[in-house]
Amino acid sequence: MSKTVTITGAAGQIGYQLAFRIASGQLLGANQKINLNLLEITPALNALKGVAMELEDCAFDTLDKISISDDPNEAFKDSDYAFLVGAKPRGPGMERSDLLQENAKIFSAQGKAINDNASRDIKVLVVGNPANTNALIAMSNAPDIDRDAFTAMMRLDHNRALAQLASKLNCHSSEITNMTIWGNHSTTQYPDVGNLKLKGKNTSSLLDKEWVKNKFIPRVQNRGAEIIKARGLSSAASAASAAIDHMKDWTLGTKIDDWVSMAIPSDGSYGISEGIIYSFPVTCQNSAYSIVQNLEIDAFSKESMKITEKELLDEKAAIEHLL
Ligand code: NAD
Numbered sequence: 001m002s003k004t005v006t007i008t009g010a011a012g013q014i015g016y017q018l019a020f021r022i023a024s025g026q027l028l029g030a031n032q033k034i035n036l037n038l039l040e041i042t043p044a045l046n047a048l049k050g051v052a053m054e055l056e057d058c059a060f061d062t063l064d065k066i067s068i069s070d071d072p073n074e075a076f077k078d079s080d081y082a083f084l085v086g087a088k089p090r091g092p093g094m095e096r097s098d099l100l101q102e103n104a105k106i107f108s109a110q111g112k113a114i115n116d117n118a119s120r121d122i123k124v125l126v127v128g129n130p131a132n133t134n135a136l137i138a139m140s141n142a143p144d145i146d147r148d149a150f151t152a153m154m155r156l157d158h159n160r161a162l163a164q165l166a167s168k169l170n171c172h173s174s175e176i177t178n179m180t181i182w183g184n185h186s187t188t189q190y191p192d193v194g195n196l197k198l199k200g201k202n203t204s205s206l207l208d209k210e211w212v213k214n215k216f217i218p219r220v221q222n223r224g225a226e227i228i229k230a231r232g233l234s235s236a237a238s239a240a241s242a243a244i245d246h247m248k249d250w251t252l253g254t255k256i257d258d259w260v261s262m263a264i265p266s267d268g269s270y271g272i273s274e275g276i277i278y279s280f281p282v283t284c285q286n287s288a289y290s291i292v293q294n295l296e297i298d299a300f301s302k303e304s305m306k307i308t309e310k311e312l313l314d315e316k317a318a319i320e321h322l323l
């Protein structure tokens, strides 16, 4: 049976990458047919029509039906997977949190539409910024859907960290495991190399603490802005790629002896407040994620994890009326 995948903002930069990769089987494999439900705002419907025409013209083996709409109730009908991408991106000099008030209302409306129309087993990934708090808004507006179904994207930060580390350690990114990004998809995120392994071995003797603190962490925290400065537009292909990595691992499972970073509803693990969508190290099995427990947290990590938690609590306070 076909699976229904909803992409919001499907005529935008990220949506244009995501739709073709998902339709061609890069999310659920060559043996799973996909129905694509593409959502846009009314003025972008003509552009979306063009995207749908191009999708048809690819004649992908794995693509069944395509529907386009400006009505969230239609777009989330029976949806099994939802990529909530449609939202305004930031420009140069802005923080992602500057988008909060403008983008927040999109996610309350879409949370309600998911609640009323989607499969009860839906998996939701919020990409539109500020992603963690937007996911919280969507979750709060979908009381009949399991809270664990709502996640936000930290995988781009996770992948960025792996790329920086591979360059530093002169190895391939696939040889590095056990990387964690804690907290918010913002400059307060905490990229933590405390448990990092290279080819299964501890890396603490290989990474200079000064480099980690003064070069690596700020580089990962500010990579989004670095891309905006270079391209004049925010990251798109790498964001779409990370979105597929996130949803694919959640559905099909993470690699043995490794974990990934996902922003999920906090359950109080590691002393992080419940009621926010915070990034933790997780493993996935049988289509579910669980937080990796009992990692050692040193004083620097603890302080860094609290800083990013505070930012999420502040963002939550700013949109409390939408929850
Ligand atoms: P874009 O402007 O190219 O595309 C966004 C699309 O969303 C537009 O086509 C717009 O018409 C559509 N849209 C706006 N409101 C909508 C609504 N209510 N319903 C449906 N569609 C709607 O932007 P982009 O570069 O594709 O980025 C999209 C979002 O993703 C931005 O908020 C950006 O900051 C964010 N982003 C997040 C990450 C991450 O790691 N979490 C990475 C990159 C970008």
Ligand code: LMR
Pocket: 089, 090, 096, 129, 156, 223, 224, 225, 227, 228, 234, 235
């Ligand atoms: C990113 O990390 O590339 C995105 O969140 C876009 C941005 O605003 O930085």
